[in-house]
Amino acid sequence: MAEKKTTTKKAATETKATAAKKTTATKNAAKATVAVNAENIGFKAGDVYQTLAAAEKALSVEEIAKAAKISAEETLLGLGWLFKEGKLLGTDDNKVVLA
Template identity: 80%
Template sequence: MAEKKATTKKAATETKATAAKKSTTTKKVAAKNVLYVNAETIGFKAGDVYQALAAAEKALTVDEIAKVAKITKEETLLGLGWLFKEGKLLSTEDNKIVLA
């Protein structure tokens, strides 16, 4: 009877450890996908977008800007919206963006 209790206790401990490990992994993945939307963070992304366009010295697509600025496409779009509103950007006929 003691062997059965020990085996059951060991299995329960392993299950808890496995669940905790999965929970931690899930939390880490979820944290990477969080996008904080407020004026300060969007302003910083706008700065990243502006610097990427200034460094390129040519019109770029949204995907190219995201790659050069090393930010996500969503962050790029938020930054572009900010800069368009300020009148700092122009779009070209081929869906590329250039500094005004």
Template identity: 65%
Template sequence: MAEKKATEKKATAAKKTTAAKATTTKRATCKKAVEVAVSAENAGFRAGDVYQALAAAGKAMSVAEIAKAAKIATEEVYLGTGWLLKEGKVKNEDNLVTLA
């Protein structure tokens, strides 16, 4: 009987140790916040970057593709796309941005 209790205690202790290790090794990952200077000048520059990327590709592109081609952050792509949408230079086509 004493052996059974000792074995149960060891098994319970092992489970607790394993559970503790599993919870302590997890790390939270979060995206870095990108700061975008919202000014008329910066929006105009980003609009130029977006327009040039679309013109060079010659096809509709996603926001991520535009960001990669123009070497700017996705937030900056949104800023430039908003400017171009207001001017009527781009349009949305099947959730892709294309020149109008």
């Protein structure tokens, strides 16, 4: 009878671990989803611009994303928008600064 309890506890632990992994994967997938439309990208461009204006120095994509509290993908979309408008300059060290 003791063997059944041990097996059951082990199975329950494995099930909880599997469920936790699925939950994490689902959250990460939801986080990576970016609505690609002009309105959303325009808002992300505004977030990027405000972050660069507040920093008053060149920042990397990762630094902008962290400071603006948006994903790297959203940051890149915003950067593309701002580059197209001529509001940004790239630096030799892969950073971006306001033009």
